[in-house]
Amino acid sequence: MPYEPVLLARINKPNSNKLAGYRADGGYDTFERALKEKQPLDVITQVKDSGLRGRGGAGFPTGLKWTFLPKDHPGPIYLCVNADESEPCTYNNRILMEKDPHQVLEGIMLACYAIRSQCAYFYIRYEYGDGYRSMQGAIDELYAAGLLGKNILGSGFNLDVVMHRGAGAYICGEETGLIESLEGKRAWPRIKPPFPAVEGAFRKPTIVNNVETLACVTQIMKRGIDWFKSLGVPPDPKNPRDAGSYGPKLYTLAGHVEKPVCVELPMGITLRELVETHGGGVWKGRKAKAVNPGGLSMGFVDVHAPLKGEDGKTEYDIPLDFNGPGKVGCLGLGTAAVTVIDDQTSMVEVLHNVCQFFSHESCGQCTPCREGTGWMLKITDRIRRGQGRREDLDILVDVADRIGIMPGTTICGLSDGAGWPVKTAIRKFRAEFEAAIKSGVKSQYAKALNVVGAH
């Protein structure tokens, strides 16, 4: 039986972003019931017990994060919604914001009730103009309906949701970079501790949650823990630190697939099935060579590399749960944004594009990241110009293995993320890089982009 979507259940309805339709589908009933019947702690407990892990990339248990807030704090406590979705090739949050903003807002309202916050800042990247207007329209409807503002539904609970637009910087997706940016400063990530739960926005306790995570909160409170745990993958009994990969997940497909779409599936589908069944396979009848399993900073999967101990299977057969990509040397599931690279594409070109991104988006605060991403770009650029040197590949791996890994040398995870695609690409496709260096062939794009790069 095919899986029936829950998070995306409403997106194809006419006017799916309007309050009337959302209410007709039972929307905000869960929030109203929580206000009347549940204590904030009950909501935290239900989210914690569901096993929900954050959907933004790191997979940190959401309910547990909420419990890090100081007890009996006089307030204010803030919720920051991370809608900066800037990890390349990721667009699942955009679909939710544009098509079903009320599902996200109900999750925000439940979360704020749980953590006793009266103010949520919704930090959305500037490039999502339609998402911004859809969310703002939904918020305006809620104020008019008395579901936001003071003394909501006579419960004594007050809540404001404020939309705040970014200005085109990837680093604002890092939670403390987001907070700095919200405060009107350079989006330079903060040294932790203190973590935001203790001292975050405006030096007050703050929870930062991703958009899809909050949509999951809505559904967990509506459908219950058993429903959520009936989907996905339970914890690995051999790994005591594994918290499991429960629930539905929005996977996005991009690159060389026949159908680049966002699909909702229970966590744990294999990469092969996702691409071949839901993405319609590789485009133009070609074969896949590499796949990026969850946003660029996760690294690359070699579709043809055999999976150790599993006869006949390859890296293409890994499950897309929180543990799957890690089994083949990738950083993790990340944003579950899957990008396919076909067999006629040069990995040199791909890696150069990746390095270009991280070098452009490094905030410049920490030396290993600023210099490391810059040098990785210079070296990959040299290789694509046909001027690669024999030692370049070892230097790249050496840099990628070190930046962001040594504790205390960088403040946030950007440089670690910048390293993974480099080290996985070169380790898994070394022969192709060596051949490119040996042949000295110049990329057809090298000239055009030199001018662009001067911007």
Next chain:
Amino acid sequence: MPALSEDLKNRIRAFLPKYPRKQAATLPALHLVHDELRTVSNEAIVEIAEILELHPSEVQDTMTFYAFYKAEGEKLGKTRLWVCRGLACMLRGAYELIEHCESKLGVHCGQTTADGAITLEFAECIGACDGAPACLRNDVHVMNVTHDKADKLIEELKLR
């Protein structure tokens, strides 16, 4: 002659009650000014700082972090057209599209056409990967941009 009209200043002031600190209205203020005046001049920075009770250097410091804003001496055209160069778009022809737009408009990325109609830019991934290669028309996604579609879009923007 002040850089910001009283109306614009009032729209900036309207953001202040939303935050516990006035400095938090820096990005909203910069967006308002930038959208309307197509640049944030030094004088505008001073006036924003007055409203937010900051030193102008604080506003300047924040603004220059975000390469998004055009500062004194630079001015956006009527429409800002971004072409995405993220991996998902690159795999589906973004580099060719950038080159096509540059030659069609006779400018490089970061520059504005002589008639002031269009500022062309490249963008890092704009999250429109289901419509790659994609562009951003100010802040609205344009999906599946073939060279033909780009030509038509450019013609339309030139007439605005």
